[in-house]
Amino acid sequence: MTYDVxxxxxxxxxELTRDADRWSCRVDGRAVExxxxxxxxxxxxxxxxxxxxxxxxxxxxxxxxxxVGSERFATEVGDxxxxxxxxxxxxxxxxxxxxxxxPGKVVRVLVSQGAEVEAGAGVLVVEAMKMQNEIKSPxxxxxxxxxxxxxxxxxxxxxxxxxx
Amino acid sequence: MFKKILIxxxxxIAVRVIRACHEMGIAAVAxxxxxxRAALHVRKADEAYPIGPxxxxxxxxxxxxxxxxxxxxxxxxxxxxxGFLSENAKFARACVDAGVKFIGPTAAxxxxxxxxxxxxxxxxxxxxxxxxxxxxxxxxxxQAEEVAGRIGYPVMLKxxxxxxxxxxxxxxxxxxxxxxxxxxxxxxxRSFGDSEVYIEKAILNPRHIEMQVLADEHGNTVYLGERxxxxxxxxxxxxxxxxxxxxxxxxRRRMGEVAVRVAQAAGYTNAGTVEFLVGxxxxxxxxxxxxxxxxxxxxxxxxxxxxxxxxxxxxLDLVHLQIRIAAGERLPFTQQDVKIRGHAIECRVYAExxxxxxxxxxxxxxxxxxxxxxxxxxxxxxxEGWTVPMDYDPLLAKLIGYGTDRDQxxxxxxxALDEYFIGGIKTNLSLFRRILRxxxxxxxxxxxxxxxxxxxxxxxxxxxxxxxxxAAAIAAALxxxxxxxxxxxxxxxxxxxxxxxxxxxxWKSTARREALR
Numbered sequence: 001m002t003y004d005v006x007x008x009x010x011x012x013x014x015e016l017t018r019d020a021d022r023w024s025c026r027v028d029g030r031a032v033e034x035x036x037x038x039x040x041x042x043x044x045x046x047x048x049x050x051x052x053x054x055x056x057x058x059x060x061x062x063x064x065x066x067x068v069g070s071e072r073f074a075t076e077v078g079d080x081x082x083x084x085x086x087x088x089x090x091x092x093x094x095x096x097x098x099x100x101x102x103p104g105k106v107v108r109v110l111v112s113q114g115a116e117v118e119a120g121a122g123v124l125v126v127e128a129m130k131m132q133n134e135i136k137s138p139x140x141x142x143x144x145x146x147x148x149x150x151x152x153x154x155x156x157x158x159x160x161x162x163x164x
Numbered sequence: 165m166f167k168k169i170l171i172x173x174x175x176x177i178a179v180r181v182i183r184a185c186h187e188m189g190i191a192a193v194a195x196x197x198x199x200x201r202a203a204l205h206v207r208k209a210d211e212a213y214p215i216g217p218x219x220x221x222x223x224x225x226x227x228x229x230x231x232x233x234x235x236x237x238x239x240x241x242x243x244x245x246x247g248f249l250s251e252n253a254k255f256a257r258a259c260v261d262a263g264v265k266f267i268g269p270t271a272a273x274x275x276x277x278x279x280x281x282x283x284x285x286x287x288x289x290x291x292x293x294x295x296x297x298x299x300x301x302x303x304x305x306x307q308a309e310e311v312a313g314r315i316g317y318p319v320m321l322k323x324x325x326x327x328x329x330x331x332x333x334x335x336x337x338x339x340x341x342x343x344x345x346x347x348x349x350x351x352x353x354r355s356f357g358d359s360e361v362y363i364e365k366a367i368l369n370p371r372h373i374e375m376q377v378l379a380d381e382h383g384n385t386v387y388l389g390e391r392x393x394x395x396x397x398x399x400x401x402x403x404x405x406x407x408x409x410x411x412x413x414x415x416r417r418r419m420g421e422v423a424v425r426v427a428q429a430a431g432y433t434n435a436g437t438v439e440f441l442v443g444x445x446x447x448x449x450x451x452x453x454x455x456x457x458x459x460x461x462x463x464x465x466x467x468x469x470x471x472x473x474x475x476x477x478x479x480l481d482l483v484h485l486q487i488r489i490a491a492g493e494r495l496p497f498t499q500q501d502v503k504i505r506g507h508a509i510e511c512r513v514y515a516e517x518x519x520x521x522x523x524x525x526x527x528x529x530x531x532x533x534x535x536x537x538x539x540x541x542x543x544x545x546x547x548e549g550w551t552v553p554m555d556y557d558p559l560l561a562k563l564i565g566y567g568t569d570r571d572q573x574x575x576x577x578x579x580a581l582d583e584y585f586i587g588g589i590k591t592n593l594s595l596f597r598r599i600l601r602x603x604x605x606x607x608x609x610x611x612x613x614x615x616x617x618x619x620x621x622x623x624x625x626x627x628x629x630x631x632x633x634x635a636a637a638i639a640a641a642l643x644x645x646x647x648x649x650x651x652x653x654x655x656x657x658x659x660x661x662x663x664x665x666x667x668x669x670x671w672k673s674t675a676r677r678e679a680l681r
Contacts, residue, residue, distance in 0.1 A: 003641040007633045014641035025638060036642045042531045042587065044639050044646075053632070055639035058530055058587030066639055068632040070582045070597060075640050101517065102525050103554050128554040129515075129524035156527060 004078030007066075061101070061156040096138050098161045100154040104128030108150055115143045123161055126154065137163050165491050166190055166241045166265070170234050171205070173245030174224060176545035176561055177469070178205035181243045184483035193237045195230060197223035199553040204545050211237055218555040224248045227255050234264045241265040241490060243483075247557065250466040253278060267490040268434050269465045276430040277463040281324040281362050283430075287460050290429035292422055295441060295459040297364035308345055308363060309338065315365045321345060323352030324360035329399025331355055334366055369613035370443035372396065373408050373458065375423035376474045378485060379433045380495045387420030388478050389504050391437075391470055394610040395599060397522070402592075402615060403599055404470035405509040406477050409570060409608035410442070419458055426463055435471075435486050437464040443611070469512065469562070472541060476508035476566045507573040508566045509600075511581070513544075515558040517590035526554040531587030535580035539566040539573070552589060560591065570608065574600055598623060 003014045015026040025034045035047040042057040056067040066075045108125040111117060122134040123143065137143075144164040148154060170193040171181045178194060182205060185192040194209030199218040206212045213233040216223040223229065225248055234242060242264055244250035253274040259266035268274075277283045284299035296315045301324055302308040312319045312335065321344055323331025331352030333344040345361065353359040372393045379385040392408035393401045411419070423438035439461040471482045480502075489495070516522045532548035544561035546552065552560065563584065565577030578600045584593055599605050602618055 001641075001645055003644060005637045005640045007637045007640070010633065012634070012637040014637060016641050016645050018645070023642070025641075027634060027638065032638065034638055034642070036639075036646070038646050043533070044642060046635060046639050046642070048635055048638065051631075051635075053635045053639070055636065055643075056531060056533070056585050056587055057639075057643050060525075060527070060588060060590060066636045066643075067585060067587075068635050068639070069628075070594070071629060071632050071636075072594070073633060073636045075636060077640055077644050101520050101523055103527065104524075128526060129556065129558045131524050133521075133523045156525075 006076040006078065007073045009074075094164075095144055096141070096163045097159045098123055098135050098137065098163065100126055100135070100156055100158045100160055101133070102126070102128050103155045104133075104153075106148045106150055106152045106154060106160070107132060109146055109148070110134075111143055111146075113143055113146050117141065117143060117163065123163075124148070126160075135160060139163055166487065168193060168237065168239045168241075169267070169487070170195065170230070170237060170239035170242045170264075171209070171245065172224065172230050172242050172249055173247070174200055174203060174205055174545070174556065175559060176543050177245040177247075177467075179208055179545055180543050181245060181483055182208045184481065184487065187481075188484060188487060190487070193233065193239050195224070195233055197555070199555055202550060204547055204550070213237065218553065220248065220556070227252075227258050230255075231258060231262045231264070234259075234262065239264060241267055241487070243267040243486070244466065246466050246469055251278065251464070265490050267486050268467075269430075269432050269436060273430045273432045274465045277432075277465050279324045279360075280322060280326060280462055281360065283462060284362075284460075286429055287426060290425055292426055292429075292460045293458065295364045295367065295461070298362045301360035301362050302345070305342055305345060308341060311363050312338065312341055315363070318366040318368065320364045320366040321348040321361050322364060323348060323356060323358070324362055325356035325358040326352065331361065332399060367441050367443045367459070369611040370394075370441040371408070371410065371611050372401075372439065372461075373411065373419070373442050374437045374439040374464075374468075375419050376468075376471070376482075377423050377427045377432070377436050377438060378482070378489070378495065379427050379436070380489045381433050381492060382494050384495045384498075385424045385427050385432070386495060386497070386499045386502060387423050388474050388480065388482075388502055390416060390419060391468075391473055392610060393470065394612050395605075395615055396612050397615050397619075401470065401512065403509065403511055403596065404473055405507065405570075405573070406473040407504055407507065409610070415458075422458075422460070426460060430463065432463075432465070434489050435467050435482055437466075437468050439464065469559070470510050472543060472562060472564045473508040473510050476541065476564065477504050477506055478502060479505065506566055506568055507570040508564055509570075509573045509577050510562050510564045511577065511596040512559055513561045513563055513584075513586075513596075514592045515552045515560050515589050516592055518592055518595050519590075522592065524554065524558045525590035526552040526558065527589040528552075529586060529588050531585060533583065533585040535563070535583035537576075537580070537583075539576040540564070540580045541566065546586075560586070563596075571606075574606065 001016050005012045017024045023034050025032045037045045039045045044055040046053045064075045066073050104126045107127045110122050117137040119140045121137045124135045125132050141163045144162045146161045148160050168191040169185050171178045182192040191210045194205050194212040195215045196206050197218050215229045249255040253271040256266045256271040318336045321333040331348050333348045335344045348361045349359040373390050375390050376388040390408050391404050391406045393404045395403035426438045440458040441461050442458045515525050517525045528551045541564040546560045565573045567573035
C-alpha cells in the first residue's frame, strides 16, 4: 500500500507491505526498518531501527493529530478522491468559511450580510464555558452569508458565516 | 463525626472531597445537573441526586434544591468545594437554618471578607499592611481623580465584590481614568450585581503569594506556609507552588502571623487563605529588599484549587482537617508542629486551545493516558470516553509534582507532563511544558507578568522535531493500514462494509461512525 502523508504541512510518500508478521517500509523511496505494535486502540508502540516511540492518534474538530512523545503533529493521509484535499489546495482564493472552534452558543452577530470586513475583524461572538469568544474574519472581503442567529447552538466545525 | 456529607460541587474537587469522606468512613452524596449524569463525581459517590438543568443558577447554585437533597438524603454536613456556593454567606446561613453543618467559615466571617472594601476596613483596624488606596467605594469621578492623583499612577480599579479578574482595570494615566472607571463599574454590575469599585495603588508585576490558615472552633488558628501563585493569565492562576522560592523562614513567620491576625480579626474558622501582593509600590523605588514588602490583598473563605501543594509540603490533609474542624474537633497540632518539607508544584489542566487564544475546548475525551510514578499526584475529574460539557469552568484536572527540592519537583513534573496525553480535545498541557522548561521559571524569577512575557516569545524550536515528524509519518501510514485491516476483520459478514473500509483510511470511517453515535 502507498500513502501520501502530510505532517505539519510536509509531505511524505510511505510504502508499506506486510510480510507475515513483519512490516517492510519505504519513506520517500528510502528503506526504513520498522516494527509496530498497536498497544491499545489509538496508541502505537513504534520502533524505527532500535529507536522506540509511543505514538498517539486523535481527531479534534475534524482534524487528525498524531503525537510522538509530547510533540503533536497535524496529520493528513492523502486520498486522491477526497474533496477536502482538493478544496484545501485552492483555499486562499475564493470564499472562506468561518467555523465554530468549539461547541457553544452564538450570542451576537456583529456584522450583517453583505458587509465589508477587514482581515481579523470580529464577525460573531460564540459563548462556551462562560467565555465569550469573538470569531474573526480570516480575510478582507464581503460577508456573503451568515448561517446562524444569536441564540443558535453550534458544534465544533459548524460553518457560521462565509466571507467572499 | 458526621455520618454522611453532601458535596455541593462537581468536577475534580467533588471527587477530591468524596475520597476524603471515604477515607474517613463517611458516606458521600453527590448532586449533578442534567449534563453531569455521566460525570466522574457521580460514579464515585455513594448516593447521587439530580438537581436540574445545566445552567449553574438552576442547579449547583440553587440553594433550595441543594438543601432539599440534604434533607432527603439525611446528610448531616455539606462541603461546598470551591467556586459555586463556597463563598456564599446566604448559603452558609441557610445551612444553619436547615440544621445541616456547612463545612467552612461562618456566614459572618464570609460577610466580613466577601466585600474587598469591608475587608480592607477590618484589616486597617487590625493593623495589617495594606496596599495604599481607598477602603470604601469611590463615589464620584472627581473623588477617584483626587485619590488617584494623591497615591500616584498607575492605579488599579477593583470591584468590591470582585474575583477572577472581573471588574478590574489598570489605569496608567489620568486621561484613561474616566473610561476605565465606567468600564470597571459596569463589568462589576454585570458580573456581581454590585457596581462598587475602589482604588488601589498598582503594584507592577508583583508576586502573588498566599498563606494557608486553619482555625478550629475553639479559638486556635495556625498558618501552614505560603503558596506562590505568580504564574497567571488574565488574573487567573495557572501554576502554583509551595513553598515560595523567595520566602525565607523569617518572612514566612511574619506573613504567617499577619495571616493569623487577619483570620482572627474576622472570627474565622475552618480552612482559608490570605492573599498578599509582594513587591514594590512604585517602579524603580530604591527599597533595599523590595521582595520583603507584602500587602494584604484579600481573604478567600474556602478551600483553594491549589491546596494540594500545601498538603504535600506539610504532610497534612486539608479536607480531612476541614471535616474534623466542622465536626467540632480541636486542631490536632500546634504551630510548632507544622514543618515544611520538600517542594511541590501544581499545573491546572484546562480544556482550552493554546493555538486559539486559550478558547475553551469542550468535547469528548477519546484517549486518556495518565502519568504516575514517584512524586506525582493527580486530582482529576475526567475519564476516557467522557464528554467535557461546555457549561462550566474548563478545569479538568490538577497535576502536582513533589520533590526533595524545587529542581526535583520541576523535573518530575516535566517528566509527568510528557507522559500525560488527553486526546480528542485541546488542553493546555503544552503550555506547562513550556513554562517548566523556561529559564526564568527554572531560576524562580517569577511575577504576575511572567506568563504574558513568555507567550510573546517565539516558542523555542525542538531539535528533535525532524526525526519525530518522520516517525509520525510512518505511524500515520501504519495506523491507516492496521485500522483498515482490523475493520476488515470485524466486518467480515458484510462485504460492502469491508470494501468501504479498504477504500478509505480508517480514521475517516471512524469519524463517520462517531458522528452517528
